[in-house]
Amino acid sequence: MKYQSQAVAKPYFIAAIGLFVGQILFGLVMGLQYVMGDFLFPEIPFNVARMVHTNLLIVWLLFGFMGAAYFLVPEETERELHSPLLAKVLFWVFLVAGALTILGYLLVPYARLAELTMNDLLPTMGREFLEQPTITKIGIVVVALGFLYNIGVTILAGRKTVVSMVLLTGLVGLAVFFLFSFYNPDNLVNDKFYWWWVVHLWVEGVWELILASILAFVLIKVTGVDREVIEKWMYVIIAMALISGIIGTGHHYYWIGAPEYWQWWGSIFSALEPIPFFMMTVFAFNMVNRRRREHPNKAAVLWALGTAVMAFLGAGVWGFLHTLAPVNYYTHGSQITAAHGHMAFYGAYVMIVLTIISYAMPILRGQEAADPRAQVLEMWSFWLMTVSMVFITLFLTGAGVLQVWLQRFTDDPQPFMVVQEKIAVFYWLREAAGGVFLIGLILYVAAFFVKGGERVMASNAVADTA
Amino acid sequence: MERIASHPAAGQNKALPGDFAIWIFIYAELLVFGIFFLAYAYTRAQHVALFNEYQQHLDRESGAINTLVLITSSYFVVMAVNAVRRGAARRCGQWLVLAIGSGGVFVVVKLAEFAARHAEGVTLSTNTFYMFYLSLTFFHFMHVLMGMVILSVVAVKAYQGAYNALEHTGVETGASYWHMVDLVWIVLFPLVYVLH
Numbered sequence: 001m002k003y004q005s006q007a008v009a010k011p012y013f014i015a016a017i018g019l020f021v022g023q024i025l026f027g028l029v030m031g032l033q034y035v036m037g038d039f040l041f042p043e044i045p046f047n048v049a050r051m052v053h054t055n056l057l058i059v060w061l062l063f064g065f066m067g068a069a070y071f072l073v074p075e076e077t078e079r080e081l082h083s084p085l086l087a088k089v090l091f092w093v094f095l096v097a098g099a100l101t102i103l104g105y106l107l108v109p110y111a112r113l114a115e116l117t118m119n120d121l122l123p124t125m126g127r128e129f130l131e132q133p134t135i136t137k138i139g140i141v142v143v144a145l146g147f148l149y150n151i152g153v154t155i156l157a158g159r160k161t162v163v164s165m166v167l168l169t170g171l172v173g174l175a176v177f178f179l180f181s182f183y184n185p186d187n188l189v190n191d192k193f194y195w196w197w198v199v200h201l202w203v204e205g206v207w208e209l210i211l212a213s214i215l216a217f218v219l220i221k222v223t224g225v226d227r228e229v230i231e232k233w234m235y236v237i238i239a240m241a242l243i244s245g246i247i248g249t250g251h252h253y254y255w256i257g258a259p260e261y262w263q264w265w266g267s268i269f270s271a272l273e274p275i276p277f278f279m280m281t282v283f284a285f286n287m288v289n290r291r292r293r294e295h296p297n298k299a300a301v302l303w304a305l306g307t308a309v310m311a312f313l314g315a316g317v318w319g320f321l322h323t324l325a326p327v328n329y330y331t332h333g334s335q336i337t338a339a340h341g342h343m344a345f346y347g348a349y350v351m352i353v354l355t356i357i358s359y360a361m362p363i364l365r366g367q368e369a370a371d372p373r374a375q376v377l378e379m380w381s382f383w384l385m386t387v388s389m390v391f392i393t394l395f396l397t398g399a400g401v402l403q404v405w406l407q408r409f410t411d412d413p414q415p416f417m418v419v420q421e422k423i424a425v426f427y428w429l430r431e432a433a434g435g436v437f438l439i440g441l442i443l444y445v446a447a448f449f450v451k452g453g454e455r456v457m458a459s460n461a462v463a464d465t466a
Numbered sequence: 467m468e469r470i471a472s473h474p475a476a477g478q479n480k481a482l483p484g485d486f487a488i489w490i491f492i493y494a495e496l497l498v499f500g501i502f503f504l505a506y507a508y509t510r511a512q513h514v515a516l517f518n519e520y521q522q523h524l525d526r527e528s529g530a531i532n533t534l535v536l537i538t539s540s541y542f543v544v545m546a547v548n549a550v551r552r553g554a555a556r557r558c559g560q561w562l563v564l565a566i567g568s569g570g571v572f573v574v575v576k577l578a579e580f581a582a583r584h585a586e587g588v589t590l591s592t593n594t595f596y597m598f599y600l601s602l603t604f605f606h607f608m609h610v611l612m613g614m615v616i617l618s619v620v621a622v623k624a625y626q627g628a629y630n631a632l633e634h635t636g637v638e639t640g641a642s643y644w645h646m647v648d649l650v651w652i653v654l655f656p657l658v659y660v661l662h
Contacts, residue, residue, distance in 0.1 A: 236487045240494055261590040261597045268501050275494060 003074035005081035012067030019060035026053040031431040064353030077158025144175040162231040170209030189257035204245035224292035240276040263325040274316030284308035297369035303355035310347025336400030343393040374450035384440030391433040399426035484639035520595040539568030553631035559624035
């Protein structure tokens with residue numbers, strides 16, 4: 001660890017992994033409820049399990065992004081973090097607020113939660129992914145502002161690199177677009193229209209900047225390739241990602257009452273969204289092939305390459321599958337959407353956070369890389385989680401194709417629940433794949449506890465002998 | 467007439483002038499416009515009468531003027547690259563200013579055209595033809611602005627002496643992008659304004 005203040009990243013990463021475990025457990029509960037509707041009813045109804053599954057995902061990814069920023073910004077700016085204390089305080093604020101919110105979902109009915117948190121003063125609840133009580137949303141804004149202040153002051157006072165500036169732009173964008181979660185118009189079309197400004201412009205806009213900067217940072221570190229080369233590619237990739245992603249918002253506007261031209265704009269621009277992801281894959285493999293050093297952290301290199309490939313497959317290929325308006329007419333809101341959502345979130349954002357954790361955590365624990373035995377275990381977890389996610393995606397795609405066929409693309413459409421019965425076999429298979437994912441996740445956590453010969457950091461070793 | 471000197475930038479003895487990354491970008495841009503043009507052609511085939519009728523409402527004179535303006539600006543850009551290859555960095559900057567000025571003329575003419583359509587009450591939702599006309603021309607318009615920004619940065623650096631006869635990759639990079647903007651218009655103008 002080059003800078004003492006980087007240590008504040010550690011609790012963020014630990015919390016991220018803890019919440020990740022929670023997310024997967026609720027995912028398994030929900031997966032079972034797809035085929036056994038009354039499983040855990042009435043304690044944990046399906047809608048609550050779903051809310052917890054998706055909200056935990058967002059919260060742990062945010063913990064991961066913040067941890068990543070606290071870790072890489074001091075190194076990029078070549079100075080200590082402006083206020084490590086503020087980072088620690090905000091960590092506890094965010095963790096407690098997040099935990100209380102999840103407990104609120106689980107312990108009281110949602111309508112009662114809305115009453116308790118005085119949602120009627122500024123109604124923002126009741127919308128998918130933005131279910132958080134208004135008070136929690138305000139808390140998120142406060143944490144985000146404090147975080148941006150801390151990171152921003154550090155970056156502006158120190159060395160300015162492309163990596164840190166792109167990261168800062170992405171994080172500012174994340175905060176700005178979240179403000180649309182407070183805009184809750186009565187008109188349902190307007191509501192949905194701006195709802196996507198949070199949901200879509202996060203994952204297909206500003207989050208991509210965060211992803212690109214973290215990936216670039218890790219690749220610079222593990223390959224030793226010139227910063228200038230990596231930065232140039234980063235510019236081209238994020239320019240394309242932003243142009244196609246921002247106008248590509250149109251692929252959500254096909255059927256919600258927005259003007260018809262969105263069918264053209266959305267189709268054409270989002271058809272291009274796979275290109276920057278493909279470029280990212282080519283770029284990552286290229287950089288690793290041109291590496292000037294053999295970094296001892298093989299697991300981090302694996303995660304970095306995995307991110308590039310899985311983001312392309314999940315976001316690029318599975319997104320393209322149903323992004324054209326004439327196709328989406330039949331597929332929107334089906335299990336094909338769920339298939340895409342699973343692999344895109346895992347491939348792009350889960351994996352990039354696991355990449356930076358894999359790279360940073362050993363350093364935060366005073367080693368350049370984890371013990372080789374721990375790395376082997378971590379790589380096992382990589383393959384188990386990644387392959388099972390591929391299967392989850394394939395099974396959901398199978399379910400989705402059959403669903404669209406029986407329910408929509410037919411002269412004799414069958415009712416929703418009748419179709420759900422018919423595609424149950426896919427849900428069982430998905431649940432089995434989810435079980436394998438959990439095993440992978442357990443191994444992932446276990447890898448942190450593997451005891452091995454202590455490998456001190458090369459820099460420390462040099463200092464000791466000097 | 468200035469002497470033509472064509473020495474590519476040092477270490478650039480490959481087929482593509484300028485930075486390789488800009489070519490990735492150029493191909494991606496051409497792909498977007500290409501898809502848009504194909505979508506236009508396909509839709510036109512479905513609604514021939516509608517497209518023929520509303521094409522008559524377009525201002526072909528201003529389109530033709532803008533075509534000449536952009537081709538002229540590309541000539542200026544060629545002369546700018548030519549100048550820097552001879553080591554005349556200041557002269558390069560002057561040619562670039564002329565190119566940016568031409569871009570400015572294009573922008574003014576285009577804005578007048580948009581204003582006239584706006585006054586007629588034409589919007590993206592008026593009909594399918596106008597949807598394509600406005601989308602394509604506006605998307606291209608944004609590229610002209612982007613190209614002008616790029617050329618401005620290159621011009622400032624040229625005046626500051628950042629380029630010479632051996633190292634002028636930046637000039638070639640900006641020039642390549644500008645030619646792409648010109649090329650797209652040369653296809654767009656006949657396709658949307660003239661052919662029917």
